[in-house]
Amino acid sequence: MIELRSLSKVYPGPDGGTPALDNVTLTLPAGEFIAIVGKSGSGKSTLINLIAGIDRPTRGEVHVGGQAVHRLDESQLATWRGRHLGVVFQFFQLLPTLTVLENVTLPMDFCGTFAGAEARQRGLQLLEQVGIAEQAHKLPSALSGGQQQRAAIARAMANDPLLIVADEPTGNLDTHTADAVLSLLASLARHGKSVLMVTHERDISAVADRVVTLADGRVVGNEARRPATPAVRELRHA
Numbered sequence: 001m002i003e004l005r006s007l008s009k010v011y012p013g014p015d016g017g018t019p020a021l022d023n024v025t026l027t028l029p030a031g032e033f034i035a036i037v038g039k040s041g042s043g044k045s046t047l048i049n050l051i052a053g054i055d056r057p058t059r060g061e062v063h064v065g066g067q068a069v070h071r072l073d074e075s076q077l078a079t080w081r082g083r084h085l086g087v088v089f090q091f092f093q094l095l096p097t098l099t100v101l102e103n104v105t106l107p108m109d110f111c112g113t114f115a116g117a118e119a120r121q122r123g124l125q126l127l128e129q130v131g132i133a134e135q136a137h138k139l140p141s142a143l144s145g146g147q148q149q150r151a152a153i154a155r156a157m158a159n160d161p162l163l164i165v166a167d168e169p170t171g172n173l174d175t176h177t178a179d180a181v182l183s184l185l186a187s188l189a190r191h192g193k194s195v196l197m198v199t200h201e202r203d204i205s206a207v208a209d210r211v212v213t214l215a216d217g218r219v220v221g222n223e224a225r226r227p228a229t230p231a232v233r234e235l236r237h238a
């Protein structure tokens with residue numbers, strides 16, 4: 001699903017710049033909920049930005065679902081991202097003057113995937129799936145943080161992407177709300193989506209299928225998790 005080959009990123013600057021990723025080679029399977037963890041500055045955001053084609057590698061290759069992302073030009077990248085990738089941010093980034101439903105249907109308009117009544121219907125179904133259908137016609141500012149993040153997840157699902165990437169999606173939420181958002185992302189993976197998340201959460205092992213650990217721009221851990229306790233199983237199947 002995601003294949004990184006000898007991937008390096010150096011941000012330009014004095015003294016040869018800042019090395020952020022150092023020769024990372026990694027294969028990640030499809031259909032998993034994958035958490036990327038590591039200390040601040042270890043390269044997590046850089047890694048996710050390279051996978052999402054938001055930034056470009058200094059060296060190496062990024063393949064996502066068979067697409068050589070590092071080879072796409074800016075306009076091809078915009079088309080590919082819009083069609084195959086859903087992105088969820090820490091601060092939601094919903095458009096404040098559009099209703100929640102309009103925020104969710106916007107990527108459909110942008111990519112021409114669904115239009116008119118069909119787009120509206122699909123948007124409502126997605127809002128139903130993330131549990132906030134009754135908020136559809138409100139502006140984002142009328143929603144709680146957790147509800148806004150659910151709306152952002154529905155928006156990320158708009159074009160039925162291969163992969164959802166989320167950079168600290170729970171970083172701005174209280175613990176209880178964060179747990180609910182993590183469960184929602186986990187449930188998307190159980191329904192066949194690949195979900196890749198950068199997180200500081202200590203307890204991601206409860207929901208993640210795989211934990212990739214970075215340190216100083218290198219992968220120092222890549223561990224498939226098998227949750228064992230009944231409480232954990234319950235959370236996974238909630």
Ligand code: ADP
Binds near residue numbers: 019020
């Ligand atoms: P993390 O997400 O784990 O906190 P980052 O990928 O943001 O790590 O950063 C990795 C390294 O790259 C850090 O040393 C950081 O200071 C540096 N870095 C990140 N973004 C930039 C940038 N746009 N310009 C220069 N250096 C950057």
